[in-house]
Amino acid sequence: MSDVQDESVLRLVGLRKSYGVGTPVETEVLHGIDLTLGRRDFAALVGPSGSGKSTLLNLIGLLDRPTSGELYLLGRPTRDLDDAARTALRASAIGFVFQFHHLIEGFTALENVLMPLMLARGRPDAATVAWARELLESVGLGGFADRRPGELSGGQQQRVAVARALVTRPALLLADEPTGNLDTRSAQGVFELFRRFNAELGCAVLLVTHDPRLAEACDRTISLVDGRIVSDSPNRRLVSPRSP
Amino acid sequence: MWTEWTIAIRLLREGRVQSLLIIVGIAVGVAVIVFITALISGLQANTIRRTLGTQAHVRVEPPDEVNRIAPAAPGVVQLVLEDRRAQRLRSIRDWQQVRDTLERLPGVVAVSPIVSGPAFARRGSARNSIALIGADPARYVRVVPIHENLIAGAFRVGAGDATIGRGLADELGVRVGDKIRIDAGEGATAVVNVAGIFELGVRELDERYVFVDLKQAQSLLDLPGGVTVIDVTVEEIFGAADIAARISRLTGLKAESWMQTNSQLLNALSAQSLSAAMIGFFVAVSVAFAIASVLSISVVQHTREIGILRAMGATQPTMLRVFLLQGAVFGLLGSTAGVLLGLALLLAFDTFGPRLFEVPVEPGLLFAAIALATLTGTVSAAVPARRAARLDPVAAIRYV
Ligand SMILES: Nc1ncnc2c1ncn2[C@@H]1O[C@H](COP(=O)(O)OP(=O)(O)OP(=O)(O)O)[C@@H](O)[C@H]1O
Ligand SMILES: [Mg+2]
Numbered sequence: 039m040s041d042v043q044d045e046s047v048l049r050l051v052g053l054r055k056s057y058g059v060g061t062p063v064e065t066e067v068l069h070g071i072d073l074t075l076g077r078r079d080f081a082a083l084v085g086p087s088g089s090g091k092s093t094l095l096n097l098i099g100l101l102d103r104p105t106s107g108e109l110y111l112l113g114r115p116t117r118d119l120d121d122a123a124r125t126a127l128r129a130s131a132i133g134f135v136f137q138f139h140h141l142i143e144g145f146t147a148l149e150n151v152l153m154p155l156m157l158a159r160g161r162p163d164a165a166t167v168a169w170a171r172e173l174l175e176s177v178g179l180g181g182f183a184d185r186r187p188g189e190l191s192g193g194q195q196q197r198v199a200v201a202r203a204l205v206t207r208p209a210l211l212l213a214d215e216p217t218g219n220l221d222t223r224s225a226q227g228v229f230e231l232f233r234r235f236n237a238e239l240g241c242a243v244l245l246v247t248h249d250p251r252l253a254e255a256c257d258r259t260i261s262l263v264d265g266r267i268v269s270d271s272p273n274r275r276l277v278s279p280r281s282p
Numbered sequence: 283m284w285t286e287w288t289i290a291i292r293l294l295r296e297g298r299v300q301s302l303l304i305i306v307g308i309a310v311g312v313a314v315i316v317f318i319t320a321l322i323s324g325l326q327a328n329t330i331r332r333t334l335g336t337q338a339h340v341r342v343e344p345p346d347e348v349n350r351i352a353p354a355a356p357g358v359v360q361l362v363l364e365d366r367r368a369q370r371l372r373s374i375r376d377w378q379q380v381r382d383t384l385e386r387l388p389g390v391v392a393v394s395p396i397v398s399g400p401a402f403a404r405r406g407s408a409r410n411s412i413a414l415i416g417a418d419p420a421r422y423v424r425v426v427p428i429h430e431n432l433i434a435g436a437f438r439v440g441a442g443d444a445t446i447g448r449g450l451a452d453e454l455g456v457r458v459g460d461k462i463r464i465d466a467g468e469g470a471t472a473v474v475n476v477a478g479i480f481e482l483g484v485r486e487l488d489e490r491y492v493f494v495d496l497k498q499a500q501s502l503l504d505l506p507g508g509v510t511v512i513d514v515t516v517e518e519i520f521g522a523a524d525i526a527a528r529i530s531r532l533t534g535l536k537a538e539s540w541m542q543t544n545s546q547l548l549n550a551l552s553a554q555s556l557s558a559a560m561i562g563f564f565v566a567v568s569v570a571f572a573i574a575s576v577l578s579i580s581v582v583q584h585t586r587e588i589g590i591l592r593a594m595g596a597t598q599p600t601m602l603r604v605f606l607l608q609g610a611v612f613g614l615l616g617s618t619a620g621v622l623l624g625l626a627l628l629l630a631f632d633t634f635g636p637r638l639f640e641v642p643v644e645p646g647l648l649f650a651a652i653a654l655a656t657l658t659g660t661v662s663a664a665v666p667a668r669r670a671a672r673l674d675p676v677a678a679i680r681y682v
Contacts, residue, residue: 099593101679102674121597122597126595127597134594140586144296153591154594156284156285157591161284204593
């Protein structure tokens with residue numbers, strides 16, 4: 039990944055998305071998004087409900103295809119990739135955390151964390167398992183490796199989901215209201231994980247949130263209103279102590 | 283493939299009750315197929331064995347005698363009023379040579395020339411119509427195993443000895459060692475000693491067959507040195523018709539296989555096989571639909587999981603394999619249970635059933651059933667598996 043010259047993790051050029059294409063109710067939700075995300079960026083994506091935040095995140099995560107425009111991931115154009123190539127790129131470059139923790143029932147916490155690597159490489163070896171345990175440890179769930187999702191609290195499940203998103207050492211972590219479902223304390227805990235992994239693993243973070251305090255705590259805030267970016271600025275408060 | 287297996291098994295375990303129900307359903311279907319197939323094939327093998335236990339595979343006789351009609355001169359219309367000839371008892375010409383030829387034919391196991399004709403058996407004032415058969419026991423038992431069906435004495439002919447059926451023995455009230463008189467008409471009579479009594483289980487034969495020495499029968503029936511029939515046993519019973527045709531071509535004699543003689547029976551048997559196959563087919567089809575519907579429900583139930591797996595890097599082929607494997611597992615587990623259940627049914631049938639015949643259990647059938655059910659499961663899973671693979675990940679993740 040690091041052989042790519044481009045310093046950006048993500049570059050969007052004139053990205054548009056319409057739903058219901060070819061039907062009478064065709065509506066454009068994103069009206070030409072231009073956006074660049076650096077390799078160590080920690081950005082909040084905010085905006086009123088229905089402004090298109092989730093839609094944008096799904097496009098960036100290669101889960102959905104834009105109607106027009108181009109999306110460069112790690113400097114690579116993605117428009118002409120087929121499903122297999124998009125899946126492979128997604129698996130290697132992107133980690134997802136959703137609002138509802140979305141662990142897979144029937145697998146333990148540890149197996150859930152391992153799942154992205156199992157899908158990519160098959161049966162995990164000892165080193166891989168050790169890495170997954172280390173991640174669980176670092177989200178504070180070292181003792182819960184063999185618990186099933188149903189046996190964990192909401193905040194614990196979300197922390198497992200964070201560990202799972204990071205297990206492939208992605209270049210970009212996408213989180214769609216990851217704390218929307220949690221109480222303030224758990225939310226703060228999960229947010230701190232993002233901060234730590236951003237610093238330690240060097241993965242860029244794009245975080246959708248409705249919580250102004252969390253947005254404030256990010257390095258950069260991108261505002262989306264009605265499918266357009268209306269503002270994109272660094273958060274002064276946090277930038278100053280971090281800049282050398 | 284390891285990951286696909288793991289996910290498939292976990293999904294099955296998640297829907298434990300559902301999985302168990304469908305596996306039981308498959309098991310019942312497979313058990314029915316195994317049981318019916320084994321029962322029918324046992325029944326048929328038994329029927330054929332019984333039929334062939336009392337008759338030759340191929341019976342070679344002299345050709346029918348026909349009137350020779352002089353050909354008409356050219357340009358002349360000929361009207362023929364033909365009185366068909368009565369078929370008298372007559373010998374196969376050069377039968378020793380025919381016998382040697384038949385013995386050398388590939389696929390022929392045994393050849394037994396006999397002379398057979400109508401006669402009466404008498405004792406005191408009792409008189410019964412019989413079929414007098416002159417045979418060489420050593421050859422004849424390879425066509426009809428009289429020696430295995432004796433209830434008294436021995437299968438011995440010659441030197442005034444005869445072997446008769448149980449029905450006749452009862453009618454005449456004779457036991458081994460008693461004497462009966464055989465009357466072949468036109469003053470040809472002989473007194474013979476009953477050396478053995480057999481019971482083939484076919485009334486017609488047990489009441490009418492009387493075996494004597496070939497020479498004695500020839501002289502009683504006024505066919506010195508002749509034989510009227512050559513019975514042939516073949517190696518492959520369903521090849522009898524071909525061998526009969528071959529014999530007919532080779533010798534110009536009339537050769538009839540057991541398959542022609544018993545064409546009714548064979549029709550019944552093949553109708554039976556067909557209905558068994560139909561039952562099996564329709565059971566398999568409904569099992570296939572059951573698997574498909576259970577997996578379709580499972581796809582809907584696991585929509586969100588599928589979406590997440592896709593977001594985490596599962597490709598479409600991966601999701602396809604996960605669900606195909608589930609179908610295969612259903613088929614494998616269901617049919618293994620079904621085969622065991624079918625075996626139990628067969629065992630119960632052999633132990634507590636009518637005991638008219640033994641149902642053989644062929645391992646080949648069992649393995650075929652398991653292999654076929656696993657394949658059926660995989661194929662039935664194709665439609666739901668494609669649905670799973672094509673789910674839109676965005677919609678799937680949002681699904682609640
Ligand atoms: N599958 C879809 N089909 C049609 N319209 C859709 C679809 N998904 C989203 N939309 C519409 O697109 C717009 C943006 O939706 P999106 O979910 O991206 O908003 P959001 O910013 O994430 O909102 P929220 O903060 O409530 O999550 C909405 O008006 C929504 O109705
Ligand atoms: Mg949203």
